[in-house]
Amino acid sequence: MVFYLNNKVFAFAVMLLLCFSCKNETEHKPVEEEKKQELIMYQPSEMASLMNGMYAYNLQIRQQIIDGETPVSMPLDLMKLHSADMSNGHARTAVWNSKIDGFIEAQQTIVDTLSNIELKQRYNAAISNCLACHKTECTGPIPKIKKLLIQ
Numbered sequence: 001m002v003f004y005l006n007n008k009v010f011a012f013a014v015m016l017l018l019c020f021s022c023k024n025e026t027e028h029k030p031v032e033e034e035k036k037q038e039l040i041m042y043q044p045s046e047m048a049s050l051m052n053g054m055y056a057y058n059l060q061i062r063q064q065i066i067d068g069e070t071p072v073s074m075p076l077d078l079m080k081l082h083s084a085d086m087s088n089g090h091a092r093t094a095v096w097n098s099k100i101d102g103f104i105e106a107q108q109t110i111v112d113t114l115s116n117i118e119l120k121q122r123y124n125a126a127i128s129n130c131l132a133c134h135k136t137e138c139t140g141p142i143p144k145i146k147k148l149l150i151q
């Protein structure tokens with residue numbers, strides 16, 4: 001009799017466990033789906049990622065220049081600016097097309113160790129090129145980009 005009861009209790013416990021694991025599964029799914037959707041919603045475009053990379057790089061060399069160092073390498077693949085997908089209704093407008101080559105040249109000139117132009121001036125020229133395009137193409141980050149200028 002004791003054995004029989006124990007068996008029953010055991011079976012009940014197993015059933016309870018199974019119930020919980022079923023429930024857990026159905027409860028987990030919507031949460032995971034929500035998370036996935038969040039990730040998709042906040043996923044930056046290829047262009048936005050590239051721009052954030054350009055921001056981070058310039059922030060880094062800004063400090064180097066202030067510290068009296070000379071940045072010598074520019075690891076960003078700026079040619080991707082010509083092909084990267086854009087988001088939020090941004091596109092390669094006439095303004096974009098008129099500004100992009102000038103920006104790329106200005107950004108590359110910073111690490112041109114043979115240049116006769118002062119380093120700080122070359123750096124600020126590149127940042128001014130960021131701002132020239134942003135003035136019409138994407139105004140949101142302008143305050144952030146302005147802080148990159150070396151006074």
Ligand code: HEC
Nearest residue numbers: 045047048051054055086087099100103130133137138141
């Ligand atoms: C020729 C035009 C142009 C130039 C030059 C340019 N940008 Fe942008 N930038 C854009 C456009 C357009 C977007 C929006 C891209 C998108 O949302 O897909 C953008 C987006 C950004 C963003 C926001 C990214 C995000 O998370 O949404 C930052 C930050 C940024 N740019 C910084 C810079 C910096 C720093 C430079 C210079 C080193 C620069 N940009 C040069 C046009 C330009």
